Amino acid sequence: MTERSLAAPPRLLGTRLTRRIRSLGGLLASLALTFLGLLCITFLIGRIIPIDPALAIVGDRAPAHVYERVREELGLNLPLWQQFFIYVGQVLRGDFGTSVLTGRPVLEDIARVFPATLELATLGILIGVIFGVPMGVVAAVHRDRWPDQLVRVIGLVGYSVPIFWLGLVGLLVFYAKLGWVGGSGRLDFFHEGIAPSVTGMILIDAAIAGEWDVFRNALHHIVLPAALLGYFSLAYISRMTRSLMLEQLNQEYITTARVKGVSEARVIWVHALRNILVPLITVVALSYASLLEGSVLTETVFAWPGLGRYLTNALLAADMAAVLGATIVVGLVFVGVNLLSDLLYRLVDPRAR
Template identity: 45%
Template sequence: MLGKILKRLGTVVPSLIGVVIVTFLLTRVMPGDPAAYFAGPAATPEAIEEIRRSLGLDRPLLEQFLAYVVDLAQGDLGTSLTTGLPVMHEITTRLPASAELTLLGLIVSMAIALPLGVLAAVRQGSWIDHLSRVIATAGVSLPVFFTGLLLVYVFYFILGWAPAPMGRLDFFFSDPERVTGFFLIDSLLMGDLELFRAAFSQIWLPALTLGIFSLAPITRMTRASMLAVLASDFVRTARANGLPPGKVVITYAFRNALLPIITTLGMVFSFLLGANVLVEKVFAWPGIGSYAVEALIASDFAPVQGFVLAMAILYVLLNLLIDILYGVIDPRVRIEA
C-alpha cells in the first residue's frame, strides 16, 4: 500500500505543473484589463499604464511566468488586488468554511441517499424504488440556487426555524479560537455549546441545500451497485444457507458494493467543493468559491490562480484517500497493488 501511495504521488507532480501553466495562461487571456479596472473609469491612459507597470503586466509573458513560479516555490501566491491581503492568507481562512459546508452537505446526502439506494435495490420495483427515482431526479433537476432560495423562503421567512442567511455566525457571536477552521469542531473543542448551536443553526440550511443537490448520483450508484451484488452467486449462497436477510444485505452485499459508491462520493465531494459558489452567494457564506468568482469578475489574477491550484491539490489528496479506502474495504486491492 505504501508503494502504491508513493507511486501515485510521483504521478501528481506533472499534473500540478500542468495546472500551474494552464491556469497562468488562461488568466492572461481573460477579457478585461485589471489595470484599467483598478484605476477606475476616470483614469488617464498614463495612470493605467503606471498601474500596469506596478503589477508587472508590461513585462513579457515568459518573464511574468518565471516570476510567478519563483514566488510559488517560496509559498507566495501573490496579493489580491481587491482585498489587499495575501492570497495564501485568504485561502487558508476561507477554505475551511467551504470544506465544512461541503462535508456536512455530503454527510446529509449520504444519510439520505445510502439507505434509500439500498432499500430501492432490495425492494426493486416497489413504491420505495419509485420514490428514490423521483427524489433523485428532483434533486438533480432543481438548480442549486433555486433550492437554496426556496429553503430560505420556507424555513426562514415562513416557519422561522432558521436564522437569517448572513454567513457562518450571527452578529452576536465571535469566531471560535481557530484550531481546525471548522466552527462546529472548534466550538466543541472550546466547550462552548452555545457557540456550537449558533454555528449549527447557520450551517444546516446551506448544507441541506447541497445535500439535496447531490442526492441523485449517490442514490443511483448505490442502487445500481447493490443490484449487481445482490444478483451474484455468493449472495444467493448466503441466502440459501439461511442467513438473516439483514446480515446478507449489510455484511455481504453492501460491503462488496462500496467500491463504486466510494468513487462516486469522492467525485461528488470534489464537484461540490468547487461548485458551491451559488450556495455561498445565497447564504452569504465566506467561502473560497465566492472569493474566486469575485476575483474573476475583477480580473484579479492571483486569487484565481491560487484557487485553481488549491483545488488541484485537494483533488489529488482526495483521490489518494480514495485509493487508501479501497485497500481498507477490499484487501484484494492491496494484494494486486
C-alpha cells in the same frame, strides 16, 4: 472464487520497501507535472480573457501614467511566458501574491474562505451519504416497486431543480416561516467573534473554546445550506448505490447466502453492501471533491463566504493571483480526496492492500 485466492502473494520486505519508494517518487513526479499543467492552463485562460486587471486596481478614471505604472507593477508588460515563470518561481518560494480584489495576500484569503467551504462540504457529504446510501439500497431491493419510484423522483428533483431556487424556498420555509434554522451567514450578530478562530471552521472552533451557544448558533446557520448540498450529492449517491447494488444482488454468492439461510437483512446490508464499497467510495469521493470546490450559487443565496464565490469573483476581475491560488487549492483537494479514497479502499478491500 474466494477473496483470499486473489490476495497478493507474500513478498520479501526489501523489495516491498524499494517498490514503495519508487512508487512514491513516481507519485510525486506525476503530482508536480499535474500541478504545473493546471497552473499553465489556468494562467493562459486568465491572460486570454479580455479583462484588464490593472483597471480593477486603479479604477476607470485614473490617468494614463498611473495606469501604466500599475501594469508594470503587475508585470503585465512582460511576455506571457516570462510572466508565467515569474509566477511559478514565486509560488515555489511560498509567495502566492496579493489579491487585487481584497488587497490581501492570497494565502490569507484562502485560509479564510476554504475552511468555510470545507465545513459546509463535509457536513453536506455526510448528509448525502447517510441518506443516499440507504435510499439506494432500498431502491435496489424493491426494484420497480414504489420505494424505487419514490427514490427516483427524489433523485430527479435533486438533479433538475435549480439549487438557487431550492435554497431560497428552503430559507423561506425553514427560516422565515418556521424559524427552525438561522438565516444566511455563518453566525448571528450576537455570536460573532466570541470563539477565537483556530481552524476557521466555526463548529470546531466553538467546540474547542467550549462555547456551546456559538456552536448551536453556527449549527442553526449551517444546517440548511449543508442539507441542500447533501440533497444534491444524495441524488447522485443514491442512483449510483442502486445500480451497484442491483449488480451484486444478481450474483451467485447472494443466492448461495440465501440458500444457506442467512437472513435477508444480513444478505443485503452485509454481504452485498460490503462488495459495493470500493466503487461507492469513488462515487462519494467525487461528490465530496466537487462540493469542496465551493458551490457558487449556494454560497450566494446563503451569504456564505466560501471558496466558490472567491474564485468566481476573482476570475471575473482577472485577479489572477487569487484565481491561481484558488486553483491550486482545488487541485490539492482532488489529490487529497483521491489519496483518502485510496486509503479507504485498502481498509475495506483486502485485495488492495
